[in-house]
Amino acid sequence: xxxxxxxxxxxxxxxSRWIDQRxxxxxxxxxxxxxxxxxxxxxNYFWNFGVxxxxxxxxxxxxxxxxxxxxxxxxxxxxxxxxxxMRNVNAGWMMRYAHANGASFFFIVTYIHIxxxxxxxxxxxxxxxxxxxxxxxxxLMMATAFMGYVLPWGQMSYWGAQVITGFFSxxxxxxxxxxxxxxxxxxxxxxxxxxxxxxxxxxxxxIFGVVILHIWGLHIPGxxxxxxxxxxxxxxxxxFHPFYTAKDxxxxxxxxxxxxxxxxxxxxxxxxxxxxIPANPLSTPAHIVxxxxxxxxxxxxxAFTIDFILPAKLWGVLAMFASILLLFFLSWLDRxxxxxxxxxxxxxxxxxxxxADVVVLGWAGGSTPTPxxxxxxxxxxxxxxxxxxxxxxxxxxFERPLPLPSSISASVLHGxxxxxxxxxxxxxxxxxxx
Amino acid sequence: xxxxxxxxxxxxxxxGIRRRDFINVAAVSFAGVGAVAVVLPLVTQMSPSAxxxxxxxxxxxxxxxxxxxxxxxxxxxxxxxxxNLTAPEIAAAKKVAMSELxxxxxxxxxxxAGKENWLITLGVxxxxxxVPLGVxxxxxxxxxxxxxxxxxGSHYDTAARIRKGPAPTNLVVPDYSxxxxxxxxxxxxxxx
Numbered sequence: 001x002x003x004x005x006x007x008x009x010x011x012x013x014x015x016s017r018w019i020d021q022r023x024x025x026x027x028x029x030x031x032x033x034x035x036x037x038x039x040x041x042x043x044n045y046f047w048n049f050g051v052x053x054x055x056x057x058x059x060x061x062x063x064x065x066x067x068x069x070x071x072x073x074x075x076x077x078x079x080x081x082x083x084x085x086m087r088n089v090n091a092g093w094m095m096r097y098a099h100a101n102g103a104s105f106f107f108i109v110t111y112i113h114i115x116x117x118x119x120x121x122x123x124x125x126x127x128x129x130x131x132x133x134x135x136x137x138x139x140l141m142m143a144t145a146f147m148g149y150v151l152p153w154g155q156m157s158y159w160g161a162q163v164i165t166g167f168f169s170x171x172x173x174x175x176x177x178x179x180x181x182x183x184x185x186x187x188x189x190x191x192x193x194x195x196x197x198x199x200x201x202x203x204x205x206x207i208f209g210v211v212i213l214h215i216w217g218l219h220i221p222g223x224x225x226x227x228x229x230x231x232x233x234x235x236x237x238x239x240f241h242p243f244y245t246a247k248d249x250x251x252x253x254x255x256x257x258x259x260x261x262x263x264x265x266x267x268x269x270x271x272x273x274x275x276x277i278p279a280n281p282l283s284t285p286a287h288i289v290x291x292x293x294x295x296x297x298x299x300x301x302x303a304f305t306i307d308f309i310l311p312a313k314l315w316g317v318l319a320m321f322a323s324i325l326l327l328f329f330l331s332w333l334d335r336x337x338x339x340x341x342x343x344x345x346x347x348x349x350x351x352x353x354x355x356a357d358v359v360v361l362g363w364a365g366g367s368t369p370t371p372x373x374x375x376x377x378x379x380x381x382x383x384x385x386x387x388x389x390x391x392x393x394x395x396x397x398f399e400r401p402l403p404l405p406s407s408i409s410a411s412v413l414h415g416x417x418x419x420x421x422x423x424x425x426x427x428x429x430x431x432x433x434x
Numbered sequence: 435x436x437x438x439x440x441x442x443x444x445x446x447x448x449x450g451i452r453r454r455d456f457i458n459v460a461a462v463s464f465a466g467v468g469a470v471a472v473v474l475p476l477v478t479q480m481s482p483s484a485x486x487x488x489x490x491x492x493x494x495x496x497x498x499x500x501x502x503x504x505x506x507x508x509x510x511x512x513x514x515x516x517x518n519l520t521a522p523e524i525a526a527a528k529k530v531a532m533s534e535l536x537x538x539x540x541x542x543x544x545x546x547a548g549k550e551n552w553l554i555t556l557g558v559x560x561x562x563x564x565v566p567l568g569v570x571x572x573x574x575x576x577x578x579x580x581x582x583x584x585x586x587g588s589h590y591d592t593a594a595r596i597r598k599g600p601a602p603t604n605l606v607v608p609d610y611s612x613x614x615x616x617x618x619x620x621x622x623x624x625x626x
Contacts, residue, residue, distance in 0.1 A: 159564065163585070166562035170602075181477075185486045186510045187563075195480065282506055282513045282557075284564040288585050302586060302600070307536070311602040313561055369587055 002031065002219060003038050005234040032219060038237035039244055040225035042412045046120070047223065049113040051248045052255055054211065056106035061204050063099040064148075071151065073197035075190045078153035079278045097267040103145055104270045105259050107293035110138065119351055121339030122224045128331040133214040135327055137207055142294070144203040147196040149275075149291060150188070156272045158279035159288050161188040161196070167301075170317040187281055227411045228339030229404055236408035287368060295365030296358050297323060302369055303381040319381065326388055333388055336396035343402040347395050354387045486510075490621045496552065497616035504569045506557055509608065509620045513557030513565050515581070516618070519592060524550060526579065527593035537603045541593045544607050554618065555594045555605035559583040566590060566605070581605065 009027040011017035020027055030036045070089050072081045085092035114134070117123055123131035150161045165188070168179040184191030222231060231237055238244070262269065270292060274285045290298050297320050304315040326333075341348045357380050364377035405411035492509045494516055499505055504517035519527070527541040545553060557565050566581035566588070567573040576582030576589035578597045583590075588599030595604040610620040 163562040163564070169563075181481050184480055185482050187512050187558075189486070189511050191480075191483060191486065281511055282508060282565060284583075284585060286584050288564065305600055307602070312600050313602045316600070 002036070002222065003231065003234070003237065005237075006031070006038050007036050007239065009034075009036055032215065033245070034241045035239040037219065037222075037240040038231070038234070039223050039240050040231055040236060040408050041238045041243075042225050042227065042408050043223065043244070043247075044226050045251065046112065046116040047225075048248050048251045049109045049116060052109040052252060053106065053113055055252060056102055056109060057204065057207060057211065059102045060099065060106060061208070063095050063102060064201070064204065066095045067099055068197075068201060071197075073151065073194050075153060075193055075279070078151060078193060082152045094263070097263050100271060101259065101262050101267060103148065104291075104293065105255075105262075106141065107145070109255070110141065111293070114138070115355065118354075119341040119348075120224060120226060121228055121334070121336075121341065123331045124334070124337075124339050125331065126221045127218065127224060130214060130217040131331060132328055133210055133217055135324070137210050137214060139324065140203055140207045140210065144200060144207065145291065145293070147200040147203075150193065150196050151200060152275060153193060153279045154275035155277040155279055155285050156275040156288070158188055158281065159284055160290060161192060163288060164290075165192075167317045167320075170311070170314040172314070224339065225408060226340060226342060227405055227408055228343065229406075229408055229411070232407050233409070289366050292362070292366070295363075296361035297365070299361040299365035299377040300381045300384070302365070303374065303377040305374060319385075323384060326385070330388065330392075334392045334396050336399065336401070338401040338404065343404055344395075344399055345402065346399045347392075350387065350391050350395060354384070357383050357387070492620050493613065494618045494620060495616060496618055501551065506565075506569045507620075509556075514608065514620060515553075515555050515557045515569055515594070515605070517553040517555075517569075517594075519551045519553055523579065523592040527591060527595075530591065530595075534597075536596050539593075539595060539604055544593055544595075544604070546612065549612060552618070553592075553594060554610055554620065555607055557581075558606065559585065559588055559601055560596065560603045560605065561586055561588050561599070561601035 009020070009024075009030040011020045011026075016026060019025070067085065070081065070085045070092060072078060082096070085096050087093075089095075117131060117134070146160070146164055150157045161183075165179050165183055168182065169175045171178070180186060182192075183189070184195065222237075225231075272289065272291075277285075289295070300323050301316040301320045304312045304319060306312055308315065310318075336344065336347070338344055341351055360380045361377060361384065364373050364380060367373045489510055492507070492514075494505075494507050494514075496505075496516055496518070499516060499518045501518045502520045502523075504515055507514045507516060524541065532538040532540070541550060541553075544555075545551075557569070559566050561583065562585065564583050564585035566583040568575040568581035568590075574582045574584070576598075578589050578591035580590040580592045580594050580597075582588070583599065583601065586600050588601035589597050590601075590605055591597050593604075594607075596602070608620050610618050613619045
């Protein structure tokens, strides 16, 4: 694991030596996020978002545990208990707004993290499993977020649960029994609410476990970097601490400031007003939309309107699941050996078209399905699949990449010798690492 | 740990199978059967519980529903539409050719004999489960004069059959029977 020049952990006191010989936890931490983890020296700010995602997971777990102390998962009491948290519980409004907006921020930083990986080819060998574990985390996040949104038992909660569990009824024969089994009833009711609460509390800890695997898998080859060139020598890296702890730290401060701004000044901007109406199983809101972070997938679901061999509804559901599942094969769909999009002129253009395409899907998902919107979402859906299944394999076949730098340090130092030793570090001429 | 078993080819078998292998396979299989037996209650606990199933039937008084009117009631916590069709609505439903329908069913198949004006369906859009509009006066009844689902734009005709939009099938007709001329029991005799 890691590079030959990684600094080994050295206990500083008798006590830490005593601990180290019995349970080398400090050694593990030092090697993972301390001075013992060498990181490419050329990381840009897009590499901050993994740490940010970890921070928001922590915020969600802490605020969530607090909210669960005041919430009751009962169809008669859930909505009132949310109002109780907002009005009566000391600082309850802050905990709830932090939890609701924390989910949005968790998704924002995760989406940036995912698109970073897409642009810089972080999913390519030898990091395929890191990418796939990341997708598992993403799927778990979606399940957790969905079930969390049901808990307040407002109109959007209820009808969101109805629509999303309705996906399963699209499957022939087994679909409807599965839906009833998942809900424990014929519509979302007490049984569904209680089990959603139970799972909503469980899944974040499952995510936490997969995050550990994600980081473990990452630390085998080490972090990727904006050039996509492998680390070759010590001069290509810097120890995680203090360099990246400092960079992550100040950037985290910036993002937390943005989080605080939303939390205190626009706490409902990302929510839906209909969820302040208690759930009514006999009346559907005029316009059901999921939370913003699901809108692109909702657009894909709605894009299928014609029965073609299979019913349109089943196509929509299959396409929606497929849009994420195909990402598990990305490492093999994009066969270009060049990782970084910066050195891939054709790929780079199509990457930005994909970003625009996903934004269009998000817009279409949130709009009323007029014929024009449906047509746009159909085109955007087709393009989404074409990007991964047709365009990427073709680009990797025909594209002529730009020449890569000979090493990470060569790419950042531009031949200026003095730059090679900032802060008086790396003063020894790096010996060829073996 | 205790004693290392020597492989004994003494019993004439030199195919590498020991008597102990049988014990190993039997023990692990037994544990496996036990594990499966424990999974079963863990899975079935999620199915609808007895109290949910106990609400399986509901009685509806239809004496107050004038022709052209409809009511929304609730059965198994799902909305149910009870509509008293007008003569023109019945005629419109009968006029439609079966080939035009996505889910071909005649009005007669969707109502009880002699009670053709009583259209009783679940108020659950077969697309993704929203409640269609069209019961209360003044609500949008869609392009075919039946029900209209606002979520994704499914249009149902006067026999609550799907005509346009993403829903795959007609609104479901639950099992029901006329207990008397003015009372309908929904969910009677239905096995779940």
